Amino acid sequence: MTDILSLLDGHRVIPVVVVDAVSCADPLADALVDGGMPIAEVTYRTAAADDALRTIAARGDVLVGAGSVRTADQVDLAVAGGARFIVSPGLSEAVVLRCQSLDIPIVPGIATATELMRALDLGVEIVKLFPAGVIGGPSAVRDLSAPFPSVRFVPTGGVNRANLVDYLSLPSVIAVGGSWMVARDLIANARFDEIRQLAAEAASLASEVAA
Numbered sequence: 001m002t003d004i005l006s007l008l009d010g011h012r013v014i015p016v017v018v019v020d021a022v023s024c025a026d027p028l029a030d031a032l033v034d035g036g037m038p039i040a041e042v043t044y045r046t047a048a049a050d051d052a053l054r055t056i057a058a059r060g061d062v063l064v065g066a067g068s069v070r071t072a073d074q075v076d077l078a079v080a081g082g083a084r085f086i087v088s089p090g091l092s093e094a095v096v097l098r099c100q101s102l103d104i105p106i107v108p109g110i111a112t113a114t115e116l117m118r119a120l121d122l123g124v125e126i127v128k129l130f131p132a133g134v135i136g137g138p139s140a141v142r143d144l145s146a147p148f149p150s151v152r153f154v155p156t157g158g159v160n161r162a163n164l165v166d167y168l169s170l171p172s173v174i175a176v177g178g179s180w181m182v183a184r185d186l187i188a189n190a191r192f193d194e195i196r197q198l199a200a201e202a203a204s205l206a207s208e209v210a211a
Contacts, residue, residue: 004105004126005152007063007085008175011039012168016067016156016179017187018043019052024187029056031192032182035199041087041177043067044074045114051072056083067177072098079104087128087154087177091115091124096122107154111135116148126152126174133158138166145172164202168209178202 010013015032017040019025023109031163032038038061042053045068056064066078075086075098085105090093092108099106100123109130110116118129129141136143141153155167161198167176183196185191 001090003103004085005174007079007105008039011037011063012175012209013037013164013181013202014041014154014156014175014177015182016041016043016177017052017182018045018184019048020184020188021048022048022051024190025052025055026059027190027192028182028187028195029059029062031196032199033061035181035196036203037181039063039065040182042083043069044069044077044078050077053078053083054081057084068124069095071095073164075099075104077103087156089128089130091119091127093118093122096124109156113144113147116144116151120148121195127156127178127203129153130157131157131171134180137163138170141167141170143172145170159189161202161205164205168172168206 025211040062056062063084066083067087069086069088069158072094079102086099087107089109091110106128107128109128110119111165153172154175159176159178160180167173170206181202
């Protein structure tokens with residue numbers, strides 16, 4: 001828990017990125033850095049994901065993690081490529097154990113109290129609430145926090161500019177994952193100026209909410 005908290009120090013919004021072409025990786029990273037949001041979760045959803053992650057990691061000015069990680073083999077691939085943290089859409093014991101063996105922070109996804117109890121059994125106290133918007137949004141975070149006061153959440157899925165402050169205002173939320181500032185079509189169409197502006201806006205909103 002301490003490792004991921006230290007790693008995310010000051011980063012309360014994690015851009016969830018889907019990259020279809022490696023050529024977009026550098027200008028995307030430039031836009032995020034210029035927008036005051038030097039962090040990215042590169043999702044393993046496309047053939048270009050691994051090379052994009054490696055490209056961004058090699059820069060050294062962006063805290064990059066791997067998202068949508070579903071297998072232990074993907075953990076190995078991501079860590080070899082320079083990922084500093086791993087995010088999974090669900091709770092896989094194999095993924096968690098591999099991350100723990102490699103001493104790399106893991107934020108597994110959960111959607112129920114039962115899954116959360118399994119995460120705690122594995123020694124995980126920071127989880128991704130996913131898909132947050134579908135399962136109740138900020139109210140779901142509050143309800144799950146009551147019986148699990150030690151747990152910290154990274155809500156993802158349905159997080160946007162309109163509800164960002166609602167999530168970040170909750171004491172149990174350390175950060176959120178969102179894609180509105182790095183929407184797939186914005187990246188694919190090289191609208192990096194727009195990404196920079198949206199990232200700056202999100203960073204400004206987040207800075208107004210005390211961690």
